[in-house]
Amino acid sequence: MAIQLADFPEVTKAPPRAKTYKGVQVLRHDPCGVEILNIDLAQPMADGTFRAVMDIWHQGLVICFRNQDLTAEDQLRFGRRVGELSVIHTPEFTGEDPSIMYISNVKKNGEFVHALPIGEMMFHIDQCYQPRPAKATILYAMKIPKTGGNTLFCDLQRAYDTLDEETKARIAGRRVMHVYDYDAGATHTAAAVADDAPRYVHPLVRTHPVTERKCLYVNRLMTREVVGMDKAESDALLARLFDHMENPEFVYEHRWRLGDLLMWDNRCTAHARRDFDPEQERVMRRLTVLGEAPA
Ligand SMILES: [Fe+2]
Numbered sequence: 001m002a003i004q005l006a007d008f009p010e011v012t013k014a015p016p017r018a019k020t021y022k023g024v025q026v027l028r029h030d031p032c033g034v035e036i037l038n039i040d041l042a043q044p045m046a047d048g049t050f051r052a053v054m055d056i057w058h059q060g061l062v063i064c065f066r067n068q069d070l071t072a073e074d075q076l077r078f079g080r081r082v083g084e085l086s087v088i089h090t091p092e093f094t095g096e097d098p099s100i101m102y103i104s105n106v107k108k109n110g111e112f113v114h115a116l117p118i119g120e121m122m123f124h125i126d127q128c129y130q131p132r133p134a135k136a137t138i139l140y141a142m143k144i145p146k147t148g149g150n151t152l153f154c155d156l157q158r159a160y161d162t163l164d165e166e167t168k169a170r171i172a173g174r175r176v177m178h179v180y181d182y183d184a185g186a187t188h189t190a191a192a193v194a195d196d197a198p199r200y201v202h203p204l205v206r207t208h209p210v211t212e213r214k215c216l217y218v219n220r221l222m223t224r225e226v227v228g229m230d231k232a233e234s235d236a237l238l239a240r241l242f243d244h245m246e247n248p249e250f251v252y253e254h255r256w257r258l259g260d261l262l263m264w265d266n267r268c269t270a271h272a273r274r275d276f277d278p279e280q281e282r283v284m285r286r287l288t289v290l291g292e293a294p295a
Helices: 047-060 072-082 156-161 165-171 231-245
Strands: 017-021 024-028 034-036 062-065 101-104 121-124 134-143 151-155 175-179 199-203 205-207 214-216 223-226 251-254 261-265 269-273 283-290
Touching (some): 017 047, 024 047, 047 261, 062 251, 072 134, 072 261, 151 156, 156 214, 156 231, 199 205, 223 231, 261 269
Antiparallel strands (some): 017 024, 062 261, 101 283, 121 269, 134 261, 134 283, 175 199, 175 223, 205 214
């Protein structure tokens, strides 16, 4: 039976802790998620400030620049500074640049014209079914519904660290197959995936190339099997890992405000989207930054 995100309890935690790091004012959430309060991404950013932002990102896994007013070019400039932008594999959804994708429920002539228009979306890792998945996703809120549509972020470092030693030994060196079938299972696990759906095998546990922390690298939406393991055993192990990582203790729930620019690290987080009123417009402009092959 498909697991519904609606059953996932709303995550509310202690208020974030205010800090200043190398001149950058931040509010730090638990276990991940950092709001950055005093940077305008439409303005030039000094190299030292950019390095501080990247440090905050690597420590906080998800960063949110509040109150931004950004053109596509402003967003592209910041994204290119983070790294090489990925070209979108669904050209029908691209925007001003081949690396810009719009996620929205806007309709033209009664039809949705952008990607992933409505509804909740199960936990996943962007592009994990590709040889070089995105390291960063940069999402800018242009229109948001009055309620709903929160994004949940799971800290996959914490999820790995809290596994028992027996499970850590059992998954060490294992590899998993990730598949994404946009037609059959764009937002929830497909019962069966098409033979030609994009897929790739990556390590079940990966090491973050910057922080060198180990991260669980699986997700309920896209991870189909542990390679070389009997199907029943693989299904049971994956189900247990999904349940473990989706513990609300490891999750930060982002409540969007207009003008938020979020950047999350897909190497060490999984994310999910809550449902929202399909009659209220929700428009997000997305970039992804190419990562390294997981190892
Ligand atoms: Fe995503």
